[in-house]
Amino acid sequence: MSGTNDQIFETVVTTVAPDGTPHVAPMGVRYRGEHVILMPFRPSTTFDNISATGHAVLNLLTDTRVFAACVTARWLGRREWPMLPAERIGGVRLAAALGHAELELHAQSDDAQRPVLTMARIHEAQHAGFIGFNRAQAAVIEGAVLVSRLHMLSTEKIDAELAYLRIAIDKTAGPEEREAWGWLLEAIERHRKGAAPASGSSEGSADSAGGTDSTSSSGGAA
Numbered sequence: 753m754s755g756t757n758d759q760i761f762e763t764v765v766t767t768v769a770p771d772g773t774p775h776v777a778p779m780g781v782r783y784r785g786e787h788v789i790l791m792p793f794r795p796s797t798t799f800d801n802i803s804a805t806g807h808a809v810l811n812l813l814t815d816t817r818v819f820a821a822c823v824t825a826r827w828l829g830r831r832e833w834p835m836l837p838a839e840r841i842g843g844v845r846l847a848a849a850l851g852h853a854e855l856e857l858h859a860q861s862d863d864a865q866r867p868v869l870t871m872a873r874i875h876e877a878q879h880a881g882f883i884g885f886n887r888a889q890a891a892v893i894e895g896a897v898l899v900s901r902l903h904m905l906s907t908e909k910i911d912a913e914l915a916y917l918r919i920a921i922d923k924t925a926g927p928e929e930r931e932a933w934g935w936l937l938e939a940i941e942r943h944r945k946g947a948a949p950a951s952g953s954s955e956g957s958a959d960s961a962g963g964t965d966s967t968s969s970s971g972g973a974a
């Protein structure tokens with residue numbers, strides 16, 4: 753399905769394990785008609801949770817700290833985000849979401865590495881309005897993608913991209929974006945020092961955004 757022209761929207765998907773443990777993961781999604789297309793890497797907690805429960809929640813938000821926190825968790829530890837119960841499914845949504853959609857697994861491809869999950873919307877709600885584009889938020893998202901690919905990018909490439917992204921941070925960030933940017937820089941520094949990942953963090957999580965070259969150009973973190 754994933755033609756290179758598919759438009760991708762960066763969201764945060766919340767899922768719950770069968771025992772109710774919530775999980776938060778940034779995910780690039782596609783909209784196809786009424787359906788939402790998710791492509792979680794395998795293995796991933798998000799994939800396991802959706803397979804087990806048949807449900808996920810799509811969170812649309814402008815608090816980019818959530819994106820930065822997820823991809824830096826292996827160095828800085830996982831952060832907790834305020835959650836609220838979903839309305840029609842046994843799940844949770846982020847309290848910070850401007851809007852959310854409660855999703856049910858409708859169909860699934862069999863790809864061993866990157867299954868395509870077609871999700872039906874069973875409930876949607878709007879919680880706050882969109883107040884406009886913010887370049888620093890876009891820079892944090894790009895920085896989060898960079899951090900998820902640290903293992904496959906050269907130091908020079910990372911430094912050049914950071915220098916460019918920093919312009920938008922310096923000119924347009926608010927406190928949330930500055931905090932998120934700080935986490936990204938700290939993770940990069942720790943990565944360069946070869947620091948051990950924070951205990952209790954999900955070792956595999958940051959890797960999967962750029963897990964393979966073949967998926968990175970059309971994949972969610974592209």
Ligand SMILES: Cc1cc2nc3c(=O)[nH]c(=O)nc-3n(C[C@H](O)[C@H](O)[C@H](O)COP(=O)(O)O)c2cc1C
Nearest residue numbers: 778779780792793796797798896957960961972973
């Ligand atoms: C902007 C952005 C988009 C991402 N899109 C995807 C995606 O489409 N599929 C995916 O598996 N991971 C994606 N990732 C990486 C995951 O959020 C991260 O690896 C996550 O921890 C998934 O694994 P988990 O469910 O085990 O936590 C993305 C990360 C970022 C920063």
